[in-house]
Structure formats: C-alpha cells, structure tokens
Amino acid sequence: MTHTAKDPILLTGGAGFIGSHTYVALIEAGYRVVILDDFSNSHRDVIDRLSRLTGRPVEYIEGNVLDRQLLNQVFAERRFDAVIHFAARKDVGASTEIPLQYYETNVSGLVNVLQAMSTAGLFRLVFSSSCSIYGEPARLPVAEDAPRSFKSPYGHTKLICEQILEHAAASDPRWQIGMLRYFNPAGCHPSGMIGEKSLGNSRTLMEILARTGTGELPHVPIFGHDYDTHDGTAIRDYIHVCDVADGHVLCLDHLDGGQSPLVLNLGTGQGQSVLDVISAYSRAVGRELPHLFAPRREGDVSATYADVTVARELIGFEAKRSVDEMCESNWSWICNARGIG
Ligand SMILES: NC(=O)c1ccc[n+]([C@@H]2O[C@H](COP(=O)([O-])OP(=O)(O)OC[C@H]3O[C@@H](n4cnc5c(N)ncnc54)[C@H](O)[C@@H]3O)[C@@H](O)[C@H]2O)c1
Numbered sequence: 001m002t003h004t005a006k007d008p009i010l011l012t013g014g015a016g017f018i019g020s021h022t023y024v025a026l027i028e029a030g031y032r033v034v035i036l037d038d039f040s041n042s043h044r045d046v047i048d049r050l051s052r053l054t055g056r057p058v059e060y061i062e063g064n065v066l067d068r069q070l071l072n073q074v075f076a077e078r079r080f081d082a083v084i085h086f087a088a089r090k091d092v093g094a095s096t097e098i099p100l101q102y103y104e105t106n107v108s109g110l111v112n113v114l115q116a117m118s119t120a121g122l123f124r125l126v127f128s129s130s131c132s133i134y135g136e137p138a139r140l141p142v143a144e145d146a147p148r149s150f151k152s153p154y155g156h157t158k159l160i161c162e163q164i165l166e167h168a169a170a171s172d173p174r175w176q177i178g179m180l181r182y183f184n185p186a187g188c189h190p191s192g193m194i195g196e197k198s199l200g201n202s203r204t205l206m207e208i209l210a211r212t213g214t215g216e217l218p219h220v221p222i223f224g225h226d227y228d229t230h231d232g233t234a235i236r237d238y239i240h241v242c243d244v245a246d247g248h249v250l251c252l253d254h255l256d257g258g259q260s261p262l263v264l265n266l267g268t269g270q271g272q273s274v275l276d277v278i279s280a281y282s283r284a285v286g287r288e289l290p291h292l293f294a295p296r297r298e299g300d301v302s303a304t305y306a307d308v309t310v311a312r313e314l315i316g317f318e319a320k321r322s323v324d325e326m327c328e329s330n331w332s333w334i335c336n337a338r339g340i341g
Pocket residue numbers: 012013014015016017018019036037038039040041042063064065066085086087088089090105109128129130131182183184185196197
C-alpha cells in the first residue's frame with residue numbers, strides 16, 4: 001500500500017527502542033518523521049545513528065510530553081499527519097516502587113498529547129499498548145476481546161490509557177486511533193546500530209542473556225521450571241522489534257476513518273519457552289550459555305501468546321523474523337555497544 005501523508009508523523013519517544021526502529025521503517029516506507037523525546041531513557045547519539053542508518057538528517061525536538069506549553073507550541077508551529085505516542089515509562093518492577101511517576105508520565109502524558117492534538121485539529125494517533133493489559137490470560141492464544149486486567153501499576157497505566165482513548169473516540173468521530181498491544185518485542189535492527197537501552201537491572205530475558213554472553217552474569221536464572229509447558233519453563237510471544245515497527249507503518253496506512261479505536265495484537269502467534277530462547281541466544285553467541293533453575297517469581301504467568309488473526313485480517317500484519325534473528329541482532333548490538341569484536 002502506498003501512503004498519502006503530506007505532512008510528517010510525530011513520534012513521541014521516538015529515540016527509544018521501539019520508536020527508533022519505527023522511525024527507520026517509516027522512512028523506508030516514504031514517510032517524513034519528526035521525533036519528540038526528552039532522552040530520559042535513550043542516548044542522544046541515537047539521533048546520529050538514525051541519520052547514518054537512513055542517510056538523511058533526523059528532525060527532532062528535545063522535550064517532555066508533560067510540558068503542555070511545549071506540545072501546544074509544537075502543534076501550532078507545524079502540521080503533522082499523525083502522532084505515534086511511544087513516550088512512557090516501561091519498567092514493570094520500577095512501577096511498583098514509584099507508581100505516581102508512572103501514572104504521571106504514562107497517563108498525564110497521553111492526556112496532554114491528546115489535548116494538544118485536538119486543539120490543533122489533529123485526530124490521528126497510534127498508541128503503544130501492551131499485552132500486560134491481559135493480566136493472567138484465561139485462554140490461549142489471547143485475542144483482543146479477552147478480558148482486560150493488570151498485575152502492576154505499569155499495566156494499570158496502559159489499561160487506563162486504552163480507556164481514555166476509547167472515551168475520546170466515542171466523544172468525537174474525528175478521532176482515528178490505533179491501539180497496538182505489543183507482546184514481547186526483542187532483537188534490533190540487523191545493522192546492530194540501534195537497540196534497547198539497558199535499564200541496568202537485568203529484568204528482561206534478553207538483557208539477562210546479553211549480560212551472560214558478555215560474562216557479566218555467571219548464568220541465566222530461570223524462574224520456574226515446573227510450569228505446564230513443553231519443557232516446564234515459562235512461554236512468551238517474542239516478536240522481532242523490526243516486525244513491531246512494520247506493524248506501525250501498516251496501522252498508519254489503515255487509519256482511514258474506519259473502526260476507531262482499531263485494537264490489534266502485535267505478536268507472532270507462537271510461544272517460545274525460556275529454554276528455547278536460551279538455545280537461540282547460545283547459537284548467536286557461539287557457546288552454550290549456562291543456566292540455573294530458580295523458584296517461580298510471584299506474578300509471572302506460565303504462558304502467553306497472541307492471537308494474531310485480527311491484525312492479519314485488518315491490516316495484513318504478519319511477523320516475518322525468527323527468534324534466531326532476534327538473538328543474533330541483539331548480540332551484534334551488544335557487541336557493537338561494548339566494543340566486543
Ligand atoms: N519494550 C517493550 O517490551 C514494550 C512492550 C509493550 C509496550 N511497550 C510500550 O511501548 C512504548 C515504547 O517502549 P520502548 O521499549 O521503546 O521504551 P523506551 O524506554 O526505549 O522508549 C521510550 C522513549 O520515550 C522517552 N520518554 C520517556 N518519558 C518521556 C517524556 N515524559 N517525554 C518525552 N519522552 C519521554 C524516553 O527517553 C525513550 O526514548 C512505551 O509506551 C512502552 O510502555 C513496550
């Protein structure tokens with residue numbers, strides 16, 4: 001599909017992990033893009049890396065989505081075709097320690113963006129939601145109409161944001177809203193030039209694997225090996241971040257005045273166990289990464305993976321990249337970032 005956007009797309013949080021990959025996908029699809037980011041969880045040199053990757057200068061605004069005056073100014077000064085709102089705090093563990101900051105950034109940030117957009121007469125928005133809004137899914141694969149719940153303040157912020165977007169869409173038919181529920185984005189651009197900034201506390205499996213690969217951690221802890229899964233370890237739907245990025249381009253192309261909000265799972269539809277991913281990462285590193293079984297963590301669900309039928313039927317989305325590609329690209333990003341060669 002060719003797009004018809006005359007004006008650029010604004011990416012809040014566009015210097016972050018998913019935002020920077022979406023930036024590349026949008027440029028490759030022929031869109032013009034402007035990034036708005038406060039760099040609270042991204043490195044400033046991402047801008048230079050994006051410029052080298054795409055072969056053109058990157059337009060960006062340094063700013064905070066909590067700054068309403070700035071947002072009003074940004075939308076008053078130029079026209080945008082749509083906004084993709086990535087900017088948020090995303091560390092589930094930290095959200096239990098500093099919940100108010102999570103509600104402020106994630107919920108107030110969205111409200112600010114919506115208000116500034118509507119003041120400027122702009123009503124096309126794609127929002128980063130999460131499979132965390134399914135809580136402990138009762139049925140697998142998880143479809144978009146599964147009951148919503150949450151297990152952390154972070155998950156609660158995403159649920160509240162979805163509800164805010166539903167109310168906005170119901171109040172004014174001009175709103176064309178896409179809500180993309182990402183499962184477990186992982187990997188990075190095959191160049192290894194952009195990737196995920198470490199949160200520094202090894203909470204995600206990819207980060208633990210990377211740090212075990214570099215020798216910083218002695219082994220990969222596996223929390224729970226008595227789950228009702230093919231090898232006893234927990235199952236998640238890991239999706240390559242470049243597939244997630246492509247999903248945003250497709251979603252934008254389909255925000256055409258039809259169903260709003262358009263609610264879509266972005267996953268592969270396949271579950272991978274912790275042991276499956278350790279094997280793939282070991283292949284990428286070139287040696288067997290040691291692991292150690294530990295007790296289950298409270299709050300972890302045994303298995304979750306997406307039903308991707310709706311995303312396939314409504315926007316033609318299909319994840320194309322493999323778990324091996326996720327692990328290889330992540331390892332090459334880590335090696336580049338740390339000068340391992
Ligand atoms: N990565 C995942 O596993 C995952 C899964 C589901 C949903 N999400 C959601 O997707 C979105 C993007 O996630 P990500 O992994 O790219 O996160 P990220 O932290 O890498 O990127 C977020 C970006 O937003 C910026 N930012 C944060 N607060 C800001 C503020 N107040 N004003 C302006 N910029 C701000 C950060 O500097 C960062 O560059 C988030 O909304 C996140 O909740 C992520």
